[in-house]
Amino acid sequence: MLEIKGLEVCHGWVQALRGLSLQVSEGETLAVLGSNGAGKSTLLGALAGLYKIKKGDILLDGRSLSGKSPHYMVKEGISLVPERREIFNSLTVMDNLLLGAYHRYRSKKNEVIIDVENILNLFPALRGRENHPAGTLSGGLQQMLAIGRGLMARPKLLLLDEPSVGLAPLVVREIMSTLAELKKTGVTIILVEQNTAAALKVADRALVMERGSIVLSGCSREMMGDTRVQQAYLGRTRVVRPAAAL
């Protein structure tokens, strides 16, 4: 359903993606691994319309989406749950969720209300906190809210940027099992993770990025057995980034 062809994106002088190509099929969950600065967030941001595309193309169900703005991407069914969550701190949990459905709130209000209920069922921990300012929630709940807000757009393609970063193992497990549940609904997911083990568990397929290109890819089981992946991301040598200590 998604095809990326020779994608190049620059941040100023830094070329963050160097001719990256990949395909994702309907209902698939793809894990994107790689060290800091590999370009993982840039890839997701480009898919969400945040960055100008220098070269290459993004095709969703055969239609070109290159150069479109974020609100267009959301309408087309691509929803990004960004790095650091980026929730609306001083708005309530409920308002955050309702704003997630911005492009259809006015036309399909009833549907949106039902969707909020579904999100609260998916993340029962958010229930009872609907009227709390989102900024007062714990990190785990904020992450759940961010995912919930992303789902409120009813995406065909859900992009998740490091949802487990800075969270306690128990919370990570909860979020990952929710993702596994989400998979069953048929939504296509691209999951960027530093927590390689957790990501490989939910993903069907995984790829490793380095300096803006894909250096390795395969199905999750192969990747888990791959010595290079083990050394770099699963073993004792794994570098803990400062953000993980927050």
Next chain:
Amino acid sequence: MDLSSQLLQLLFSGLTLGSIYSLIALALVTTFNITGVLNLAQGEFVALGALLAASLYTAGLPLAAAFLVSVALIAALGALVERAAIYPARESSALTLIIITVGLSISLRGLALLLWGTDPVSLPAFSSGGPLLVGGASVNLQTLWILGMAAVTMAVLNIFFELTYTGKAVRACVINRTAALLVGINPGAMSLMAFAGSGAIGAAAGIFITPVTLATYDMGFMLGVKGFVAAAIGGMHNIRGAVLGGFILGILEVYSAGLVSSGLKDAVALVVLLAMLMLRPEGLLAASGRKV
């Protein structure tokens, strides 16, 4: 007049002046956070609104009609300016955009000079009658009109921001622009709304103060600067902070002018700005978690 009634008198003046600064600051902050543009032409909306209303009134329109027509036209001017000058340059750097608004400010002031000349124009007070005596202070009726207008405007805006979906979408842009983009809010539509709203608020403020201060083609510059200082006191990211900053600045100005020397009035704003930038660049209310 004894000291306490003099202090009370000054407090009224300070609140009145402050309410005008608050409205300008509020428009600046909202626009800044939605569009990334620090609109240095905001003061020009105030001046043009006042001048236009005065002309309409002189042409025979009733005062209320002159007010409404002027506010609507300046709102349209705000929208026009956004589409013509800001929107095409929306991908440019913050510096470029600021320079554009400086250019706009100069052009609009030039236009006002061309149309209205250098002589001040005036509007009658909104209601006749002598000043009211409150606790030994005499309060001009127009002062009450200004305070009332500011209170109503802020109350309406508060309802808009707190209770309506569109208002919350605007706040979402103010709180986190990236996230607002990601939920699908169209920044172009918001930007247009911000400039039109800024025009309307600026014009309303200008018209209400004209019976007291008169209106001149160049009145907007200083008001824009004061609005910016008020916004800086509040922290640029915070709508409530901007309102608070406006009142603080108004009261400080009036007390230092009234109790020390009237020459201090405009200097106070710059001293406060420097002090804020050095001591608390994130603004007074920033510690309370970017409440908007």
